Structures are given as structure tokens and as C-alpha cells.
Amino acid sequence: MPSPEFASPAPPSGTLSVLAVEPFYGGSHRAFLDSVVRHSRHRWSLVTGAAVHWKWRMRSAPLSLADQSDRHVRAAGPPDVILCSDMLDLPQWLGLVRDHRLSQTPIAVYFHENQLTYPQSPDTRVDFHFGYSNILTAIRADVCLFNSAFHRDDFIAAARTLIARMPDGHDSHDLDAVGAKAEVVYPGFRPTVTGETTPEPPPGHRDHGRNDHGRNDHDGRLTIGWVSRWEYDKRPDKFASALQSIRDRGVDFRLLLLGPRPHKAPPALQQIRQEFGQQIMFDGFAESRDQYARQLSQMDVVVSTADHEFFGIAICEAVWAGAMPLLPTRQSYPELFPACALYGSDPSEPAALAARVAATADDGRARRQHAAACRDAIRSLQSPVATQVLDDCLQRLGQ
Numbered sequence: 001m002p003s004p005e006f007a008s009p010a011p012p013s014g015t016l017s018v019l020a021v022e023p024f025y026g027g028s029h030r031a032f033l034d035s036v037v038r039h040s041r042h043r044w045s046l047v048t049g050a051a052v053h054w055k056w057r058m059r060s061a062p063l064s065l066a067d068q069s070d071r072h073v074r075a076a077g078p079p080d081v082i083l084c085s086d087m088l089d090l091p092q093w094l095g096l097v098r099d100h101r102l103s104q105t106p107i108a109v110y111f112h113e114n115q116l117t118y119p120q121s122p123d124t125r126v127d128f129h130f131g132y133s134n135i136l137t138a139i140r141a142d143v144c145l146f147n148s149a150f151h152r153d154d155f156i157a158a159a160r161t162l163i164a165r166m167p168d169g170h171d172s173h174d175l176d177a178v179g180a181k182a183e184v185v186y187p188g189f190r191p192t193v194t195g196e197t198t199p200e201p202p203p204g205h206r207d208h209g210r211n212d213h214g215r216n217d218h219d220g221r222l223t224i225g226w227v228s229r230w231e232y233d234k235r236p237d238k239f240a241s242a243l244q245s246i247r248d249r250g251v252d253f254r255l256l257l258l259g260p261r262p263h264k265a266p267p268a269l270q271q272i273r274q275e276f277g278q279q280i281m282f283d284g285f286a287e288s289r290d291q292y293a294r295q296l297s298q299m300d301v302v303v304s305t306a307d308h309e310f311f312g313i314a315i316c317e318a319v320w321a322g323a324m325p326l327l328p329t330r331q332s333y334p335e336l337f338p339a340c341a342l343y344g345s346d347p348s349e350p351a352a353l354a355a356r357v358a359a360t361a362d363d364g365r366a367r368r369q370h371a372a373a374c375r376d377a378i379r380s381l382q383s384p385v386a387t388q389v390l391d392d393c394l395q396r397l398g399q
Contacts, residue, residue: 016042016398019079019105021069023061023087026051028313029112032187039387042394045072045079054087058130062089066096073099080398082107086114090137106397109141110185111151112310116158119233119308128162135159139173143397144182145390148332151310152182183393188386189316189378192293222253222361223281225299225323227314228306230261236268238305238350243276245354251361256295257283259314296321300367301360303353306331316378324371326356338377340370 018040020033025048037044047068049061065088073079078101084090086109094103116131134155138144146152156179163173224246228234246253255276261269273280286292296302302318302325309315309331316336319325327333328349329342344352360367 016080016394017077018042018044018394019069019072019082020044020046020048021065021082021084021088021093022046023049023057023065023085024051024054025049028187029085029087031190031313032110032112035188035190035383036387036390039384041388041391045076047072055127055130058087058089058133061087062092062096066093066098069093069097069102070099073102078102079105081105081394083394084109084137084141086111086134086137088137089133091140092133094140106142107140108143108145108394108397109137110145110147111138111155112147112187114151114155114158116162117154117308131158131162135162135173138178142181143393144178145185145393146182147185147187147311148335149184150332150335152179152184154310156182185390185393186381186386187311187313188381188383189313189320190383192289192296192317192321221279222251222357223256223298223300224253224357225256225258225296225302225318227258227296227302227318228304229259230266230269233306233308234259235305235307236266236272238353239303240268240271240275241350242303242305242353242357243272245351246357247276249354249358251358253279253357253361255280255283256299258286258292258295260285292317293321296323299323301326301357303357304328304333305349305353309333312336316381319371319374319378320382322371322375324360324367325374326353336378336381337374341374 020036022029022033025033025046030051033046037046047065049057049065051057078099082102082105084093084107088109090107090109097103111134114131114134116128116134120126138155138159144152146155156175159173159175159178163170163175224243226236226239228236230236243255255272257269257272257280265273273283281298282295286295296318299318299321300323302315302323304312304315304325304327306328311332312327315325315327325337325341326343327337327341329344334342343349343356360370
């Protein structure tokens with residue numbers, strides 16, 4: 001069910017009233033907004049749509065959320081600023097709201113993703129209409145906020161490519177202006193319970209249940225973690241190939257398989273279960289935040305093989321819990337993590353990942369040092385700090 005109209009407690013005077021318009025109030029979109037409301041100095045009201053059938057949300061949300069927004073303004077008055085997500089067709093929504101004060105309010109759009117560069121599975125036909133809606137939203141908004149610099153650059157480059165293919169109207173699409181009003185605001189991540197409640201250990205202290213070799217104390221084997229969605233764009237097939245190479249290199253390891261997965265297990269997950277079933281410590285979606293934190297704290301290494309990553313909240317959470325990340329040298333990862341966390345490039349990524357795992361398997365000291373360096377690199381990306389950056393952007397917009 002959509003969360004109809006939600007208002008955060010009144011903050012101190014001098015802050016802004018912000019209306020958030022979110023067609024897809026679920027998953028990372030909901031987590032982001034809920035975190036912002038929790039940590040923001042501003043006063044928030046939310047009008048939202050259910051997190052189902054994303055294509056239908058993009059089509060129908062302008063009408064249903066225009067009605068919600070009009071009701072909110074009649075009851076509470078106009079906001080100082082509006083924040084919508086990339087799932088909203090902004091020009092269409094503005095054409096449907098009846099209260100003229102909404103169309104006069106400064107608007108920021110937050111791009112969690114976009115439909116121009118989101119990877120498609122091989123059997124999917126690309127519908128450029130949704131990507132073009134993203135372009136029109138970016139043109140109409142007063143400020144465009146992206147969850148990484150990589151995403152900002154990727155979107156603008158793809159928009160230029162699409163507009164160049166159009167038969168006419170090229171000059172009407174001012175993408176230079178979009179770039180000029182674009183800002184990077186990281187979504188932030190919520191530190192796991194282990195990271196929130198456990199103080200930094202002194203030098204030589206055995207933290208996160210690991211022994212002096214950097215291995216988990218349960219049996220001395222290296223624990224490899226997966227925290228991404230089990231979908232095509234995260235390339236779990238590459239992960240399965242890497243595990244085969246790691247095994248062939250003689251590395252003794254165990255597996256923690258987290259991350260959302262579809263109702264029917266994808267082929268890569270089925271393959272991993274079949275080939276490495278005896279090495280799997282956990283395979284599923286954590287039932288609670290505490291259970292999730294406990295699983296993260298058992299990881300020696302957390303890996304990604306993603307073809308698509310505009311930020312990487314789950315990776316940040318695992319790193320904060322103490323895991324050393326091994327991530328492809330592309331997407332948003334080089335922007336967030338030091339070189340020690342990065343490996344390889346296509347088409348040899350599974351082999352490159354296997355080589356990095358093997359190289360770190362017997363060097364617990366180096367692995368702990370790299371994990372600590374990566375943890376320090378994302379310290380400023382925690383949700384309270386990230387929300388302050390967003391607050392400042394909205395403050396400038398509302399002045």
C-alpha cells in the first residue's frame with residue numbers, strides 16, 4: 001500500500017518545508033526517503049505510490065500523485081521546495097496539479113537510476129520512452145541530484161546520444177543546462193549494528209570474530225560474501241565463474257549468499273548451490289537488521305561482479321562491518337573506494353577476481369589493512385552526513 005501523506009516532526013524554526021513526491025515508495029527509494037526524514041533538519045511531507053509494476057508507476061503516478069499533492073497543499077499550504085525521484089514524469093505531473101503554487105515551487109529531482117542506461121537482459125526490448133521521460137524531467141527540474149558522479153556523466157552522455165538520433169528538435173534539449181544544474185549527492189548508507197555499536201579496536205585487537213590471520217574463527221576458511229541483487233545487471237554468472245576459478249586455485253573458502261533474489265532462483269544461484277552447497281554458510285534474505293549485521297560481520301571478503309552500479313549501498317554496509325571489498329574497476333566503484341579494492345576489466349573479470357581472492361587468502365594482515373582503508377574511505381558516506389549534504393542543496397534551492 002502506498003504511504004499517503006506523511007509529515008516528519010516539526011523541526012526548529014528557520015528550516016524548510018519539503019514535499020517529496022515518490023511514485024515508487026519501496027526498496028532503495030523508500031530506504032533513502034525514510035533515512036532522509038530521520039536525519040534531516042527540514043520538515044518533510046511525502047506523497048507516494050506503491051512499489052509495484054515500475055512501468056505502470058511511471059505512466060500513472062503523475063495523475064494519482066497530482067491529486068495527493070493538491071490535497072496536501074490544501075491542508076498544509078505550499079512547500080518551500082519539492083523533491084521528486086527519477087520515477088516521476090515531472091512535466092506531466094506539473095501539468096496535472098491544479099494548485100498553481102506547486103508549479104511555482106523550486107523542484108529538485110533525485111536520480112537513483114535512469115532508464116537510458118539501466119542494463120537490459122538479452123531478451124528485453126528497450127523502450128526509449130521511459131528514458132526520454134527522464135530527460136524531460138531533468139530539463140524541467142531546477143536542480144538535478146545524482147547518486148554518483150559516474151551516474152551523472154553516464155546519464156548526460158546517454159541523453160546526448162538519444163537526442164542526436166531524433167529527427168528534429170535537437171536545439172530544444174539543452175543538456176548543457178542539465179549538466180550545469182547537476183550536483184552529486186550520495187544517498188548514504190546505514191551503518192550496520194556492528195559498525196554502529198562496536199568501538200574501533202586498538203592495534204592488535206581481534207575484531208569481528210577474526211583470528212590473527214584475518215580468517216573467521218569458526219574453521220579458519222576464508223569467507224566470501226555476496227550482497228547484491230541476484231539479477232542480470234549484477235552478473236551473478238560472473239560470480240559463479242569466479243568461484244570455480246577460486247576453487248581451482250586451491251583456496252579453501254565458505255560462502256555467505258545474501259541479497260534479494262527473484263522467486264525462482266536464477267541459473268547462476270542454482271549452479272552455485274549445486275557446486276558449492278557444502279561451503280554455503282547462509283543462503284537467503286536476512287529476516288532482520290540484526291541478522292543481516294551478523295552475517296555481514298562474518299565476511300572476510302565481499303565481492304561484486306556488477307555491470308550496473310550507480311552507488312552500492314549494500315557493499316558499503318558490508319565494508320563498514322569489516323569485509324574487504326573486491327570490486328570491478330568501473331561504474332561508481334573507483335569513485336568511492338581506493339585502488340586496493342578494485343580488480344580487472346572485461347573480458348577477464350572472473351579470472352582477475354579469483355586471482356585477487358587467492359592473493360589475499362593467506363595474507364590476513366594485508367586484508368585487514370585494506371579493509372580498514374576502505375572503511376575509512378566511506379566514513380563520510382554514512383546517512384547522517386549524506387543527509388546534511390542534501391539538506392544544504394535544498395536550502396540553497398529554497399532561498
